[in-house]
Amino acid sequence: MSAPAAPPAMSTRATVKCDVLIVGAGIAGCATALMLTRRGKSVTLLERDQAGTRASAVNFGGVRQNGRDLRELPLAMRAREMWDHLPELIGLDGEFRATGNLRLASDEAREVQLAEFHQKAGALGLQLEMLDRPQLKARYPWLSDKPRLGVLCPSDGHANPRLVAPAFAGAAQEAGANLIEHAEVTEGWYSSGEFQLRVADGRTFAAPVLVNCAGAWAGKIAGWFDEPVTLVPEIPQVQVTEPLPYRIRPVLGFVGGDFYLRQTLRGSILFGSGQGRATADATRSRPLPETMRRGMEIAIDFIPGLAQVPVIRSWTGVDGDTVDGVCVLGQSETHPGLFHAFGFNGHGFLLGPAVGAVLRELICDGKTPTEIDELGIGRFRTPTTGSTSEQSNSLPPLRGKDAEA
């Protein structure tokens, strides 16, 4: 894939010009638009569907630093700070509550991983608490005996993505961003010092700065500018029980076990494990019965009291996975003025606000105080032999695939 040299232009309408073009109005794109407009930039945000309806609105709602790949941890910690100020940012708290995130290990290998994370993330300044089995039982009587060790990150928690994602879009618009919905970007190229985008209905847009926040669909856009990234669709599936009295405060995650669970303020218990199914273009997805069944089995294994609770519905959404498990954030290596923020591997909800802040800094100041060196798109440039995480000196990801937080 390479960038087309010249536009096959024939649009009669004039090209819309602005300072910054952003593709994708998920939480990443909207937060970026919000931050940039507040800094006085004129921003146009192009969205294929409706703003804040995709992964950003249908995720599990975990706000989690706990268990993060260390390459992403500085960004996650910055993001977490920002969640305390959501009302100032977007006008509502999005039901964010810092109820803690508890990661559990049920075998020895995972205990080792947990302990290692506890030590290394602790060294980076993340407050964590290690809990052995008796401590777990004492604090969380609803847990079964399976978990042997837990690491609690008290500052983590959960929020309501159905409210948060659209609120970012609304705040960006209020701040002056030009949000254009139902505008699928079908072509992009660079010419005469500007990024040019064409949407499905033929309208064209141009700006000296382009931000690619197109979620699970962003790899293709990067490809238009000679740095393609392969994203594998990740289709987390979440089940919902009827509301129960609010007892399970922390968000739970299981090391390597691909299971996560939380109770909403309303009382419903949300839990997930495994993947649903998406159409080839990843624009539609639906839950799979096998995945649902597996989720139920694990739920009972860890919280036996859930056995008799009715499940009332389920849902899925689509995020994009990179091969090395962390996101792409930063400048293009081929085109100055192009920035990427995608490939959130099923845990970009927490990151959203910080992604916006970092991109504002990169675009307006040319640098950011947040450590993001290992998140650059350059790591995908040449097909390497070894895996990227081996080359970096951080820990390998602590998990198989888990979408929680």
Place this chain on the structure above:
Amino acid sequence: MSDGNTGPRLQRVADLDRQLIEISIDGWQLSAMEGDTILVAMLTQRGLLRQKQEVEPAGAGFCLMGACQDCWVWLEDGRRIRACSTYVEAGLRIRTTWPSSLLES
């Protein structure tokens, strides 16, 4: 019996000549008729299926055809049952409140 529970709600008007069986509600013994749904067994003797509790108001069902889901009750053995679509059995022990032990032990 308890609170806000304004006496029998449903009226039996036919098919009265049936075997009586013993059931209990919140520990109170009472008799139902063979072939009663749990909803009917309860509401022919009391006003509510469910008392007001933390997450929901008191309730007595609504659709009687398995659509509204407003009639789920707990059994003492831990099962969760839809009262309008489950028949009573002798010895059935029903509760009208959430078993708080569920997420506490």
Place this chain on the structure above:
Amino acid sequence: MAQQPPRILIVGAGPAGLRAAELLVAAGCAPILVDEAPRIGGQIYRQPPRVPGFSRAAKELYGSSAERAKDLFVAFDRIRHRIDYRPQSLVYDLIDNRAFIATAGKTSQLEFDALILATGAMDRIVPAPGWTLPGVYSLGGAQIALKHQGCTIGAKVAFVGVGPLLLLTAYQYARAGVTPAAIVLPSRRGALIGAGLPLLGHPSAAARGLRWLLGLRRRGVPILFDHRLERVAGEESVTGIVVKGSGAARKIACDAVALGYGLQSETQLADLAGARFAFDAAQRQWLPLTDGFGRAAGREHLYIAGDGNGILGADAAEARGRLAALALLADSGLEAPGYRPGPDLVAVARWTRLQANLRRAFALPVDLFTALPDDTLLCRCEGVPVGAYRGIAGIMGARELNRAKSYSRVGMGRCQGRLCGHAAAEVLAGTLGVSLDSVGRLRCQPPVKPVTVATIAERQI
């Protein structure tokens, strides 16, 4: 295909599903028939449990439809040994050619080549202040209590809503010795009679309606045309209703209310199965798009029969069950020996006309929804009042039901919008000043009805 008969799953053992099964058996197939209820018959021919002491005769249970009911039961008895009948079984998920079925706490998975959905209908509910008080039941529920359990929902019952079922159920209550406190209809008497005149082209329907009305009159039941339910009164339980006609509001004492504004099709499984939907302006509901035989658009070997595909009533449902079975057989390269669809097609056309007339007679006044006070509960599962829903209408793209659900929780609860979905669509469209079809329809998420964690996990606890 001709060698191996197709594996056929029929969901729903009401008139449509049973007649479909009957024709399929005649053609040499052995369908699987699944229904949530413990016995066949569906909503209309709901049978009492098979327990000594339930002694009412068919005539008493089903009135003028008794013969049809008996016919249907006999037909079932004849095919019983040729089909795989699974009562008390809920199809809670459908994907590709597999169905997931919960039976008494156990899950089973079934593969099929063709699927007939005959899932029927339920009451359409219009909320009113106090409609969630214990003692308010759906009209269908009031009738089921009587047919299935020999009970009435109270000692003094007010019937509120529209449609033939309202009059019929009130009449059945009166005959059972529980004289209704009142019948309250928003329809104008004049309009009713005027629009009802075409019913004279359907003498039996008109005669039945008249008999119910006169029967109620004779027992002194007040029939209040052109009256609205202002609210259901009571603190912890129903103590009365407050109604308003052209004069001042007045209170009528009662201990129960039956509420029903016509019927709506049960379409959740069709959605999961991948049917395409189209807005039906007459029924004011999105319905699976099918041809005249019930063949669904958007998915092969899917057929939708009976009231689940638009409300035409029980007699039409029998015809539509056979027509769907015929289409299925034809699509599988099989014959339906001795069956000619002509009469059924004619009958369906006739019932379609009758239904249109009934709809005109019992049309819902549009301001029924716009007049709702803000503090009326719209979604009883999630406890969301009308005002809160109006408040989010139009905000950040909430011009569509699923988006509005996402912000407000309306339709997210245990019933998945079965009770609130229609009213929510009307309120959203009314608040935005747009047509009902433009706010779309709630999408279904599995399981279609609540199923416990242990059941899905197949764990016996």
